[in-house]
Amino acid sequence: MGGIQTDETIGIILPASVYDRLADGRSQINVRAYQEAADQFNLTAAFFKVKDIKPGRTTISAWIKQENGYHQMTIPLPKVMYTRAFLSRRQQKFLTEKGVLFYNQKGFKHDKYRMHTMIEEDPALWHCLPRTERADRTTFHTMIRTYDSLILKPVDGSLGAGIMHVEKVSKNSWRVEFQMKRKQWETKTFQHEIPDVILKAFEARPYLIQEKILLATHEGRPFDLRVVVQRDHTGEWVLAGILCKVSPSTDQFITNISQGGDSLSFDEVLTNHPDLPLGQTRDVIEKTALQLARHIDRYARHIADIAFDLALDASGRVYFIESNFRGRYGNVRYKGKRLEEWKAKHTNPVGYGRFLYDQMQQP
Structure with a gap:
């Protein structure tokens, strides 16, 4: 069965790894999910990669589903494109000049501190912001005098790389926990002098210092949240979707999956939780995430997909930690609620492409 063929084509710019599987004729569950969404919204799905967009050329080579599978075809540039990869400034300029609406391009430079200060501009969001400062000797001393537990992390880091935990252990002493090798943690106790491991980190790259939130726990292990919000056909x-990232152990502060954390469904963690009612907690998380998305949307053109890392404490209060403009949804076959959420993460952005086409037809 071929995909629906219409005059309205949505270009879906795939990451290289996904594109290569499609081009090699191998089954790709992400592509199937996008194809189903395109069929649902009466759009022709055209799959290609970033390098296929050639400034100055008004056609593109794309894979389109036919009766007997996917075929590579040369077509006019689609008027609407959903990107799962980063376009160069030259490509963006060219597409804009040609009247192509492309969305989900990275909103702005990945900078955790800039994002925090931008959110801070909306007083309605102050309630979800842990105190955060740019890291230097002065702010470090100020923060350890104010808080008993702090997180230090690179402003442009990912996957938990470079993160450190500083904790007060007595009236005049603190302990820093840091990673020398992947998943290999060491500690150092200090009093007045900032340890070299911290100073060298500050000198090597920009860091921020953040008040550490005492996370809610699942079976004794701290967890935080990956919350995905997207634009849909409206x-x-x-x-x-909401995913819980659970720390590897009761005494480990980091929850990143790449660092040994577990990925569990929200319902699995919150059902029968002793402190956090499932429905009420979900409502608070949803309200906060949508508030954040609408605020960030003012600063970025045509973003349609934001993955927030949010903290949740034992009282049910939600805090913003950081965000990414393009979540990683993988190609795992989930079941039940997680399968529904996984499908929605592919359906919603394609539906937003349908919305943009409909907007073009408005007088």
């Missing part, structure tokens, strides 16, 4: 922001 053009509005909607909650697409």
Whole structure:
């Protein structure tokens, strides 16, 4: 069965790894999910990669589903493109000049501190912001005098790389926990002098210092949240899914999956939780995530997909930690609620492409 063929084509710019599987004729579950969404919204799905967009050329080579599978075809540039990869400035300029609406391009430079200060501009969001400062000797001393537990992390880091934990252990002494090798943690106790491991980190790259939130726990292990919000066929922001990232152990502060943390469904963690009612907690998370998305949307053109890392404390209060403009949804076959959320993360952005086409037809 071929995909629906219409005059309205949505270009879906795939990451290289996904594109290569499609081009090699191998089954790709992400592509199937996008194809189903395109069929649902009466769009022709055209799959290609970033390098296929050649400034100055008004056609593109794309894979389009036919009766007997996917075929590579040369087509006019689609008027609407959903990107899962980063476009160069030259490509963006060219597409804009040609009247192509492309969305989900990275909103702005990845900078955790800049994002925090930008959110801080909205007083309605102050309640979800842990205190955060740019790291230097002065702010470090100020923060350890104010808080008993702090997180230090690179402003442009990912996957937990470079993160450190500083904790007060007595009236005049603190302990820093840091990573020398992947998943290999060491500690150092200090009093007045800032340890070399911290100073060298500050000198090597920009860091921020953040008040550490005492996370809610699952079976004794701290967890935080990966919350995905997307635009859908209505053009509005909607909650697409909530995932719990659970620390590897009761005494480990980091929850990143790449650092040994577990990925569990929200329902699995919150059902029968002793402190956090499932429905009420979900409502608070959804409200906060949508507030954040609408605020960030003012500063970035045509973003349609934001993955927030949010903290949740034992009282149910939600805090913003950081965000990414393109979540990693993988190609794992989930079941039940997680399968529904995984499908929604592919359906919503394609639906937003349908919305943009409909907007073009408005007088």
